[in-house]
Amino acid sequence: MVESTAQGGAARQSRRAAIVDLGSNSVRMVVYEGVARNPVPIFNEKATLRLGAGLEATGLLSEEGIERALEVLSRYQAIGQAMGVKPFDVLATAAVRDARNGAEFVRAAQLRMPEARFRVLNGEEEADYSATGVLCALPDADGVVADIGGGSLELIRVRDSAYFDAGTTPLGVIRLRERSDDDVEAASKIARKTLADVAWLEDAKGKPLYLVGGAFRALARLHMARTDYPLNMVHLFRLNRQEAVEMAEWVVGASRKQMEKVGNVPRKRMIDAPFAAQVLLALLDRTEAPEVIFSAEGLREGWYMREVAARVADEEPMQALVQEMEGRLGRNPSFAEPLYMWLTSVFLERLGWKKDSFLALQFRLACMVSDVGSYDHPQYRAEQTYRRILYCHGVGFSHESRAFLALVLAGRYDIDRDSSVLEPSRRLLSKDYYEAAIQLGQAFRLVYVLSAGTETLLEGTHLTIKDEDQLVLSLHGGRLRSGGNAVSRQLNRLAESLGLEADLQ
Known part of the structure; x- marks a missing residue:
């Protein structure tokens, strides 16, 4: 049963949960209030760190990114303490798990956030949370979830309110840009070769793609602004195959100046947009998806549904x-x-x-x-x-x-x-x-x-x-x-x- 105001404001405030999503490109803290089928965020803050910049070449987290991350995490510790959150979890993804200095960084971060629980997710766990987040919004989803980050691209088959074949690929936008030496055509070849090796995608051909992650959302926002779409809301924005291909091809061919003129996307995202577009084009070819559906619900919402609101997960x-x-x-x-x-x-x-x-x-x-x-x-x-x-x-x-x-x-x-x-x-x-x-x-x-x-x-x-x-x-x-x-x-x-x-x- 959904928690209502009949229980009073104090009841809603009696349960506040927080997650810090520590990714390759950015870190975000979200505080949820109460326990409801639709997550209710009351605090949401992101900082762009590019923690995974240079990882492909050095095998190490960026020193500048580490310094900035520790400052931001100290702030998040203070916020969580002041808001009385519990649970208070930090989930680290591809960059931290792949870097040789990832464990050292986590130890330093734990000193800054002594009240938080730290977890470095493996690729399958990251994919599991992303799939749960999509199913939070779309219980009837039947297709492939693609969650793109800075360091990796998670792929998950969803069907009948469940998920299968979860796995990870090294197609995050930062890593792909570095592997291709900033060459978008080379990035296309890398993406297509990588996806060709994901055998189970063959069984999901002809099903929709559910796109998660900031780089994919940037593509949607550019398209919305360019086409004067009447609702500036990425979540559950849909495009048919032809529209999605046109959108991605425009981004690949557009100059930075053209994208800035369109607007609706932070400038820091524009450098990654062509690489996200090449991954999307490769996914569309590999899966023959008839449509794409963008989801703003991913890893964080998956964590919320599994760790906080599992008892209401079956509600429509x-x-x-x-x-x-x-x-x-x-x-x-x-x-x-x-x-x-x-x-x-x-x-x-x-x-x-x-x-x-x-x-x-x-x-x-x-x-x-x-x-x-x-x-x-x-x-x-x-x-x-x-x-x-x-x-x-x-x-x-x-x-x-x-x-x-x-x-x-x-x-x-x-x-x-x-x-x-x-x-x-x-x-x-x-x-x-x-x-x-x-x-x-x-x-x-x-x-x-x-x-x-x-x-x-x-x-x-x-x-x-x-x-x-x-x-x-x-x-x-x-x-x-x-x-x-x-x-x-x-x-x-x-x-x-x-x-x-x-x-x-």
Whole structure:
């Protein structure tokens, strides 16, 4: 069960867990609050160290990187202590495990962080955590997870909420750049030769690629900015094969100046971007993947699900999130099921939404989160609720789902359909899905005017489509008649949006 605010703020603060992800290129500390199916980060800080720079040639961690790392880890120790985190884990990856001075560095780091538990992950463990992170967001993922770092590329086969064939390759962007002497064409040959030796990839041909890691995220951010994508959110950003190839080939051929002009990526990432693009092109050829799905959930979230939130791992992430939101921001969480049942005969049965898996799921989720704007200022309620849903932190929401649910809730609060605020939904949704969201939002508006969000006032009423051209609302008893004008007005608006005639009985 998802932890709710009914338990009070103290309950949420009673459990804070922190992970420090010590990679070849950067170090990041994330503090999570509470135990929920959707990780709730309350502190997130990254420092670029390039600890693995020069490792290919020297076999040693960078001296400059070590000095900087120890300074940053001292700061993270102070933060963890002040925030009262437990567990407090440091996970070191490819650079530290491969360097001859890796063990010496860990001993020095432990002196700076005496309250933290240090682990140097082997390649399979690193891959395991990355796969768990992807499955945290996408329990139904079926394909290949590719997690790129500075020193290595982890590859994992995922299917049926489980993972197989986890392993590591020396295709991290820093290492690949050094092995190829900064030659992107040479890097392409190295990547393709390395992937050709991963035999099990043959069995995953034709399945999607799930891309994890900062260098892959940089590719996505460049593409979003270059194409003016309406949602600057990498997590669950999707591209078909053709789009992914075009994106990667543009990065390979672009100059540093061209990438800087596009923007949306830290300059320190731009030097690695062409090498990440060559790895992606090699992966696309090796796996024949029909699409790529970017995931911001990787090693850190995998650690969270296994070490902190294992007891809620089986919950469906989207339903867990909307339940938590409605419980925290709505007036009556128990109203979701009566609302769902009251509208089922029209939307799922007569309008055929149950035949469309996307609409059927969004219908259920929308009912669960239908009242989250109830405490917002009425003048800004529609826009605020739209943005809250569109930009919420939740690991399971696809971009299309965000756009749909946000539009439903904006309609429920009577937003102007021509508002520029709705532009992301216009661009992310098909025309049919856009109209469906408008219709469901109008239906919610009718229900809340009719019932004030209470099961009691909804009892004994019925909404149905009769003779294919009439939307009939039946009110039994006299207690709702006094609100007839307001109810009639909303019924007429819903009927008009559905192309039907309204009949209030």
